[in-house]
Amino acid sequence: MDTPPHRGSPQNNPAHGGSLGPDIRQGLAETWAIGLGLIPLGLSFGLLVVQSGFAFWWAPILSTIIYAGSMEFLAISLISSGIGLFSAGLTALMVNFRHAFYGLTFPRHAIKSRAWRVYSTYALTDESYAIASTSMAKNSSISGVHVLTIQVVVQALWLASGIVGALVGQYIPTIDGMSFALVALFIVLTMESFSANPDWSLPGLALVCAAVGWIVSEQSLMVIGLGLYLAVLLVRFWSPTVDETLTLRFGRGHADPTDGEGGTPR
Numbered sequence: 105m106d107t108p109p110h111r112g113s114p115q116n117n118p119a120h121g122g123s124l125g126p127d128i129r130q131g132l133a134e135t136w137a138i139g140l141g142l143i144p145l146g147l148s149f150g151l152l153v154v155q156s157g158f159a160f161w162w163a164p165i166l167s168t169i170i171y172a173g174s175m176e177f178l179a180i181s182l183i184s185s186g187i188g189l190f191s192a193g194l195t196a197l198m199v200n201f202r203h204a205f206y207g208l209t210f211p212r213h214a215i216k217s218r219a220w221r222v223y224s225t226y227a228l229t230d231e232s233y234a235i236a237s238t239s240m241a242k243n244s245s246i247s248g249v250h251v252l253t254i255q256v257v258v259q260a261l262w263l264a265s266g267i268v269g270a271l272v273g274q275y276i277p278t279i280d281g282m283s284f285a286l287v288a289l290f291i292v293l294t295m296e297s298f299s300a301n302p303d304w305s306l307p308g309l310a311l312v313c314a315a316v317g318w319i320v321s322e323q324s325l326m327v328i329g330l331g332l333y334l335a336v337l338l339v340r341f342w343s344p345t346v347d348e349t350l351t352l353r354f355g356r357g358h359a360d361p362t363d364g365e366g367g368t369p370r
Contacts, residue, residue: 131253134239138231139257143265149176150269155278156180163270167263173229175199191327198330205341206233211240215248227255305352309336 146167153163158180170176175196182192206228215221232255239254240246298307310333317328340347 127247127249128253130239131250132257134235135254135257138235139261142231142258142261145173146262146265147269147272150266150271151273152177152180153266154270154273156184160267160270160274163266164263167266171227171229171259171262172196172200173262191324194327195330198327198334201334203228209237211236211246211251214246214251217248220248220252224251224255227259229255229258232258303351303353305350308352309333309350
């Protein structure tokens, strides 16, 4: 008796003439909840763009060229402050370096079209990675259409909400404290990351690296601190022995501190 093809099988892939409907519906169903959570952030980003002195159309430009969530917020501050190209590039590398680890397990191989694989690489974000990873954990496989649906919907929601926020921001008074949106975003991301991997050595090492950066050069604190912290994370990733030695957990026993690809959190 023949069994029906799996969603991720060649028979159900668009390159082989399969039906796209079930994969698109599944991608939409998995994305909408997290996607809706992007709307307030997108609105905040759009408001911040215009209230920082930029024209509203900079919101979709930054969201398309950079498309890296937290880095877009940071880019406004970097551009406004006139920071040098090298420092801006290094900061961007530090903030988004985690994406290099995302790419190791993100299911781009399920996408048959080379052009769509390029788009998938560009559109890889924290949200799309989390949704796709959860789906793979539940279903053991995922199709290319499913992956692309997740990424297209996430980007569409982010772009649309940013544009709306920028347009609305032109007609409302300046809101004091909007620049704190970046700080708040990083606080939330840090709390979520720590709740998934409660290793107290990570914030401890971050504070040490920041302190070293401040001692060396107060003006270059962020660049030096991020550089040192990145070096520490790379050592822990490549050396499980070092990672195990540095890991510090309280109240949850000594559960496996890794995420399946080394000792560092994603």
